[in-house]
Amino acid sequence: MPDPAQPIIQIRNVTKRFGKVTAVDNVSLDILAGEFFVLLGPSGCGKTTLLRMIAGFELPTEGQILIDGQDMAGIPPNKRPVNMVFQSYAVFPHMSVADNVGYGLKIAGTGRAERDERVREALELVKLHGFADRMPDQMSGGQRQRVALARSLVMRPKVLLLDEPLSALDAKLRAQMQFELSELQDQVGITFVTVTHDQDEALSMAGRIAVINKGEVAQLAAPSDLYEYPANRFVADFVGSVNLFEGKLTLDEADKAAVDCPGLGRVYLNHGVTGPHGADVWIALRPEKIYLHVPGEGKAIRAAAQDAPDGYNLARGQIKGMSYLGDITLYEIKLDGGPMIRVSRPNLSRRDQEHFTWDDRVSMHWRADSPVVLLN
């Protein structure tokens, strides 16, 4: 059993160049034993290249990858203590499910009896008992993926690598598999490293997420930290939906700060940000953290004053667009100062969405701890 405090994978200053293109740019990461680690980023950000370097299918141009303390330089994929679930699943089409799952064990020279037993266990683990004699072309995409999972898990790798494991599944199945993958990881205790471009997938499954942008790690954090405390504009924008406003830091003390944003007004915060006075900063404000009010009501002002004691976090505007999504309604509001802002509102009762409609004048307020000040 690996030591949980010891990183199972150490990526040290790894750079990968394809010709003139730098796919991975000086990345250093530690992945801990037993965690569910997710590499999240837009397509072409280098996350898959990073995964393939761990598996051994690509070699780093510079830098070092250590698995369980051992340098992987010069070690081919078939000798590494990791296994991969491919995006296309790569289930061998000419072999039955049992032969697919038993392939690695057969190569390793495991005896027939033990092999059969472990194949049976692995198929049970992914809930495919009774499918042992099926051929892959008689199975659905979701089932094929389970075969690929079982085929890797049966090898008892130190790390399981998953390349966009859910991208080919439909939405319902994807949600179910997100849950099942987390459960499976709990059950087997193997380190999972998953690559995805889907933030929902990352947030729901991961213990920690590394957001990758243009070959670099933009932020490494737990899902809730990533969402609530994004480190920069890229992360704030990529993970979830956000309103971004450029502004100047005009007040910055230990327990309060204020940012002047043209078009939005002065934004008050109930904590310091430790940025230079007058610096150009950005305010990130999540749509669900903005409260909508009908204008002219003292309620809005009272609420704003309560949530931001040093000043009103208040804005006014007119609804220009709305989309009803069932659980929430999204509003596009044109601020009196000019820019657009997005606000989401939960539909707590059946007729909630009827309160506001197109061209309504509205007031908005938000709490003093809701905006995030970003320095870059």
Add this chain to the structure above:
Amino acid sequence: MSLQNWQEHKRPFAAIAGAPILWLALFFIVPMAIVWAYSFGENSGAADIVISGTLHNYKRAIEALYLSIFFKSLAVAALVTLICLIVGFPVAMAITFASDKWRPWLLLGVMLPFWTNLLIRTYALMTVLGGNGYANKALGALWGSASWLRTLVGLQPLEVWTPVQLLYNNFAVVLGLVYVHLPFMVLPLYSALDRLDRSLIEASLDLGAGHLRTLSRIVMPLAAPGIFAGIMITLIPALGAYLTPDLMGGTDSQMIANVIERQFKRANDWPFGAALSFMLIYAMFALVALQSLRGRRKPAQVH
């Protein structure tokens, strides 16, 4: 108008397919039918053939003399096919895994011989293999330098180099046929390998298999249709090869096509030539039937 279903659009389909079908019927099926009919006929006079329905020609065709030539042709063709497969598979692999920049050029290299006349290619090969050809000159030079090296260390020099007989024997025929038929093998292999999902190979490596086992357990089984197509497309023309054994072979290396040619031309025995030709065609039918049988068995193979 959609033309996806010929049953719904009989007339436009007839208009489009009519000309080629007519062409095929007129210039392929009719002459073949005539030759087939000849195979049941006998000579009457210098230029007349009577279709009498006799099986005499076939009886002659299965005499030991002709049957042995037929089986020898089959053996030569099979050997040629095997060599083509052994040589062609790595070539097809190399083309498949070459970079995008190189692949078209390598494919061009394989196809280039197609654009050169077979006769010219055969004569070119003959100049290489001849008694004073480059192959013998190179071997002679090697021999000479080996001899010279022996004198350096104080040994007796070797005997004078006598050119090796590389031409006008069975070896030359096999070499020539391999040379001519290699592209036929490489192209179907390449197209099968190119269709192979690369991640299957990576998955095999990932699961601990080395390159050789990945080749034998994943790549070859999945490329089997291409391998089989390559075998058929090489074996059939090699079986009926005429020019190569005629030009490069010796007295003992004639193949069935050379015997057939002699019946039509020198012996002026068209009925017997026709019967021999159709023996060859029946054999090819059998091979093709074997292939389609294999194709049909495939779903049943799923265990």
